[in-house]
């Protein structure tokens with residue numbers, strides 16, 4: 001569905017994309033993660049046809065992004081809606097531009113609004129909605145024409161748990177119906193929930209790809225044991241159960257709390273930075 005080969009894009013001295021490669025099949029969710037400035041948004045902008053790469057190729061169903069607009073749904077990192085225009089008018093406008101007929105459009109609006117818990121806000125101008133409601137409206141605009149490729153750039157940034165859940169459920173549903181999804185986020189738990197494969201971007205290219213289990217295997221997490229006198233012991237370990245058992249067996253003061261942290265994205269970035277030459 002999406003094939004990206006050797007993308008390069010420079011802004012002055014900054015190599016925003018430096019050999020970026022990614023393929024996403026129909027029905028697959030790829031979680032694109034990486035530090036701030038790794039090139040994720042630039043990649044999304046090229047694939048959605050908003051900017052042109054300096055070199056390399058990006059194709060959506062074999063077509064250049066600018067010629068495949070109706071196949072793509074994009075939810076940009078920053079809200080890009082018209083404040084005085086209602087949610088329903090946005091959906092009619094964008095659905096209509098993508099060629100949805102009136103009757104079908106009405107059905108899609110109702111179904112999508114219910115899925116994203118937007119029904120009671122449909123006739124309010126976007127400008128009066130809360131941040132989380134605007135996030136859901138933005139996602140609805142991306143989804144209204146049932147695109148074959150969904151590009152969601154941090155769709156849950158600043159979202160409350162209800163908004164987050166509604167978005168994740170809807171994205172999973174669309175993938176199960178065959179959409180290819182690229183989902184950028186800074187939250188590993190969302191990608192686990194989406195059963196996404198993960199692509200890690202760094203300095204303008206993808207340096208690792210796999211399931212979270214594959215990528216996190218062997219990385220150390222952390223075990224922390226706190227005591228009644230407010231002191232604590234912390235160890236970094238690849239075997240939290242054994243480490244916890246040892247710390248508890250060796251404890252000479254009453255224990256007030258234990259905390260086990262599994263490896264997360266920061267641990268993964270640190271490990272990859274070492275193998276990537278830092």
Ligand SMILES: Nc1ncnc2c1ncn2[C@@H]1O[C@H](COP(=O)(O)OP(=O)(O)OP(=O)(O)O)[C@@H](O)[C@H]1O
Pocket residue numbers: 011014015016034035036037038039040041042043077
């Ligand atoms: N229009 C632009 N003009 C100049 N530099 C840019 C422009 N867009 C992006 N960059 C630079 O390109 C690099 C990649 O930026 P990009 O926004 O793609 O990163 P990102 O991985 O999406 O980061 P974040 O997680 O912060 O959203 C950064 O160094 C950024 O400053």
